[in-house]
Amino acid sequence: MTPAIWMFLAFVVATLGITVWAAKRNTGASAYFAAGRSITGWQNGLAVAGDYMSAASFLGISGMIALYGFDGFMYSVGWLVAYLTVLLVVAEPLRNAGKYTMADLLAYRLSPRPVRAMASLSTITVSTFYMVAQMIGAGALVKLLLKDIPWITTNTAIIGVGVMMVVYVVFGGMLATTWVQIIKAILLMTGTIFLSVLVMKHFGFSFERFFDAASHITYLDSKTKLEVTRNFLDPGMKFGDAATGGIGKWDLVSLGIALLFGTAGLPHILVRFYTVPDAKTARVSVVWAMVIIGSFYILTTFLGFGAATIIRPDHIVTDNMAAPQLAETLGGPLFFAFISAVAFATILAVVAGLTISASASFAHDFYSNVLHHGKETNPDSEVLVARITAFVVGGVSIFLAIQLQTVNVAFLVGLAFAVAASANLPVIVLSIFWKRFSTTGAVAGLAVGLLASIVLIVISPSLMGIDPPEVVGAKRHLIQMNAIFPLTNPGILSIPIGFLAAILGSLLRPEPEAEAKFEELQVRAQTGLGAETASSH
Amino acid sequence: MPASIFFVVYYFTLPILVGWWPELMKKPVLGPVNAAYLFALSEFFMAWAIAYVYVQKAGKWDEQARQILAKESSDSASH
Numbered sequence: 001m002t003p004a005i006w007m008f009l010a011f012v013v014a015t016l017g018i019t020v021w022a023a024k025r026n027t028g029a030s031a032y033f034a035a036g037r038s039i040t041g042w043q044n045g046l047a048v049a050g051d052y053m054s055a056a057s058f059l060g061i062s063g064m065i066a067l068y069g070f071d072g073f074m075y076s077v078g079w080l081v082a083y084l085t086v087l088l089v090v091a092e093p094l095r096n097a098g099k100y101t102m103a104d105l106l107a108y109r110l111s112p113r114p115v116r117a118m119a120s121l122s123t124i125t126v127s128t129f130y131m132v133a134q135m136i137g138a139g140a141l142v143k144l145l146l147k148d149i150p151w152i153t154t155n156t157a158i159i160g161v162g163v164m165m166v167v168y169v170v171f172g173g174m175l176a177t178t179w180v181q182i183i184k185a186i187l188l189m190t191g192t193i194f195l196s197v198l199v200m201k202h203f204g205f206s207f208e209r210f211f212d213a214a215s216h217i218t219y220l221d222s223k224t225k226l227e228v229t230r231n232f233l234d235p236g237m238k239f240g241d242a243a244t245g246g247i248g249k250w251d252l253v254s255l256g257i258a259l260l261f262g263t264a265g266l267p268h269i270l271v272r273f274y275t276v277p278d279a280k281t282a283r284v285s286v287v288w289a290m291v292i293i294g295s296f297y298i299l300t301t302f303l304g305f306g307a308a309t310i311i312r313p314d315h316i317v318t319d320n321m322a323a324p325q326l327a328e329t330l331g332g333p334l335f336f337a338f339i340s341a342v343a344f345a346t347i348l349a350v351v352a353g354l355t356i357s358a359s360a361s362f363a364h365d366f367y368s369n370v371l372h373h374g375k376e377t378n379p380d381s382e383v384l385v386a387r388i389t390a391f392v393v394g395g396v397s398i399f400l401a402i403q404l405q406t407v408n409v410a411f412l413v414g415l416a417f418a419v420a421a422s423a424n425l426p427v428i429v430l431s432i433f434w435k436r437f438s439t440t441g442a443v444a445g446l447a448v449g450l451l452a453s454i455v456l457i458v459i460s461p462s463l464m465g466i467d468p469p470e471v472v473g474a475k476r477h478l479i480q481m482n483a484i485f486p487l488t489n490p491g492i493l494s495i496p497i498g499f500l501a502a503i504l505g506s507l508l509r510p511e512p513e514a515e516a517k518f519e520e521l522q523v524r525a526q527t528g529l530g531a532e533t534a535s536s537h
Numbered sequence: 538m539p540a541s542i543f544f545v546v547y548y549f550t551l552p553i554l555v556g557w558w559p560e561l562m563k564k565p566v567l568g569p570v571n572a573a574y575l576f577a578l579s580e581f582f583m584a585w586a587i588a589y590v591y592v593q594k595a596g597k598w599d600e601q602a603r604q605i606l607a608k609e610s611s612d613s614a615s616h
Contacts, residue, residue, distance in 0.1 A: 070573055074552065077580045081548045084584055088541050088591060208569075215569040234563045235555040235573045249556025256552045260545070283595055287588050294581045301574075 007341035012164065015180050015348075019168050022176035039178055039275040045288020047178045048272050050185030052079070052263075052293055054134065054350045054413075058188060058300070059141075059323055059343055065304025066322035067313050069214075069232030072304055074252065076297035078259030080290065085264045087286045092279040093432045094270055096524050101357070102270045102424065103365040106431050108524075109517040111439040116365040118446040122423045123267040123365075125450060126416050127358035128397060130268070131351055133412030135161055135401035138347040141340070155402050162398035165351045169359065169390040173383075177352040178275055184349045187342045189296060195323070195339065196299045198330040199306035214305040219314045232308050251487045255414075258491030262417030265424030268350075268357040355397075359389035415457055418490050422498035423449030430502050435518040437502070438511035445502025452497040456490030544587050551576055 039047065057079065064072030097105045103119035135158055142157035168176050203210040211233065218229045263269060273282045307322040311329055324343065328336035363386035404412075427445045430437045485493075555562050555573055562573035 070577075073574070073577050074555070077548070077551060077577050081544065081580055081584050084541075084544050084587055087588055088544075092595075211569045215565075231563075233569065233571050233574055234559075236559050236563075249552070252552045252556050253549070256549060260548060280595075280599060283592060287592055290584060290588050294585060298578070298581060 007337045008344060011341055011345050014183075015164075015168065015176075015345075018179050018183075019172035019176045022172040022179065039285075041276065041281045041284035042288050043178075043182055044272060044276050044281070044285035045292060046185045047181040047275075048269060048285060048289040049292040049296070050181035050188070050346075050349060051269060051272065051353050052289070053185065053188055053296055054346060057297070058192070058346060059137075059321070061297070062300045062303040062307065062326075063322040065232075065301060066307035066311075069230070069305075069308070070235045071252075073301055074235075074256070075259070076300060078256050079263070080294050080297055082260050082263035083286060083290045083293065085260060086269070087283065087290070089432075090264045090270070090428060091273055091282045091286050094428070095273045095276070095279045095282040097521060101274075101361050101364050102267050102428065103361065106427060106442055108521050109431065109437070109514045110442050110511070111514075115439055115442045115446075118443050119424075119427075120361045120365040122419070122446050122450055123361040124358050124393075126265075126420045126424070127267060127354045127361075128393075128400070129412050129419070130266075130416040131354040131358075131393075131397045132400045132404060133416070134347050134351050134354070135397055136404060136412075138344065138351070139401065141343060141347070158401045159398055161348060161351065162394050162401070165348060165355060166391055166394035168348075168352045169355045169394070170387045174275060174356055174360075177349070177356050178272075180345075180349045181353060184342070184345045185292065188346060189292065191327075191339050191342045192296060192299050192303065195327055195330070195335075196302040196306075199302050199310070199326070202306070202310060202330065210302075210305070210309075213309040217308050217312070219312045221314075232305060250492065251489055254487050254489040254492035256491075257495055258414070258418045258421050258489050260421075261425045261491075261495055262421035265420035265428065266417070267361060267420075267424070268353045271357040271360060272353075351397075355390050355393050356386075358393050359386045362386070362389045362393075414489060415453070418453040418457065418494060419450060421491060422453040422494040423447075426495070426499040426502045430499075430506070432521070434506070435515050436506050436510060438506040438509055438514050440509035440511070441502045441504070441506030444505030445498055448501035449494065449498030453490050453494040456485050456494050459484040460488050460490065461486065540587055540591065544583065547583055548580060551580060 057076075061072055061075050064075065066072075094102070094105050097108050101119075102123065103116045106115045106119055138161040139154045139158035142161065143154045168180065172180075200207075200210065203213065215231045215233050216229050217232050218227060221228045273285070276282050276285060303323050303326060307326045311322070311325055315325075324336055324339050327339035331339075363382050367382070367385045423446045426449060427442050430441065430445070487493075554576070562576070563571050565571050566575055
């Protein structure tokens, strides 16, 4: 058995152990949904960072920088600065005004049933896109790295990941998933730091030599089959006018908007703020997360440029494999196994986090509050419904991931961000800051934002295009037509549309009860009076 | 509030500069390192700086809130 397999097994055993420990401590709804609000500032910082440093960040960004140079770094910048939106606008009010889910904040002033129903739909949509993408990635990664074992196919890999994830969530709840995230974050940072050090060692610890090498990389261009020398520090290899015929810079801005506003609307990130005892801790945890994530992203430039200079872009198998290949080249098979296991752990932890936020939303928002008017259910049945939902969600996403296994995962994640930014964020922001925000506005904002972003993506070059006959299978566009909407990211249009719908809805159907409660919400959101506190056990 | 406007503007300056004035951003500034990379790097430090300032300010607001709440409850207690 290769070292990779041992590492995987060790990780699986360790996390199952955590799940068992958490299951024993999971007495009650607050424990299951919010880890008993016992997580401290730096722990939550690590957990949030862990949730964020997904496979897309680690493998995707280093891979994009390895193949396209500077433009890949733009993703990193967007993803880090986005946390300022979270910190300055959303984190504390959300923690003070809510209990388990994002919809709690919305339901504070507005009529709960329609708002919770829509919010639940939006949460589940965003989480599903994100989750299916991660599971496809996990399947491909596991299949590639454990390729010596005959019965590991993409399908079995996806099923295996899905099953493990369901076990963590159903039995371990938020407590287990939080601690898995924390451990994974530590492993990922350690691995990344070590790999970066190895890269610099290759260049004799001279930054000058490192950047100099990155400024002229000679390789075989995959499109023209000619040997070229390019400056990877230059912007423009992916989004520049030459590469995209002039539309790239608009796409870059659209992407920037989606990234900046999407994070503050991602349900699985927001739900992490309920696991700390109070708003001040929530604030501290965001800062910790920013420090960790920011350092991590700066390091990925070293990984990406390192892979480009040491391995050469034409020798990298697919862009997601740049980082593991670098690990193998510089650190041998043992380090390769470690990095791969960490990448796998990353995906698993993120998927678990997504599942728990989606199932919490269904149980708490839809089941308890919409179907049962928030009255008859006791907390224990809420937990039971959540566990069953996790099971179902796990099954559905395994199925979807197997069906969609050839779809590009970055596209799916981008979709999740665009939807979160267009549907969730306008509604959250307006609820906290605008007195005249009404239920109609919230429902309109959520529905229109959801629809606008999805429609714009369906008619975008991601899904629409006319391919010449030699392009086959997965590489063919799903809809063989010229794209109607020219940008791959809908953000620049769909986010304003979401805001507009929410504003118009409120102006057309004002709600005096909601306006009356605005000051009460303001006080509670800004001072924490009356917020849900930590449970005593 | 002004901090929020500042960071949004600072953030978008990067894709706009890089998209519309790429030749300017390609100019090497520190050895082979170009303006684009340095500006992108500065965004990280900007974000950290603003986060730090916010935490300081928020600490003060917490104190103010505490005083207001304490005053309110002692007021109502004395009625």
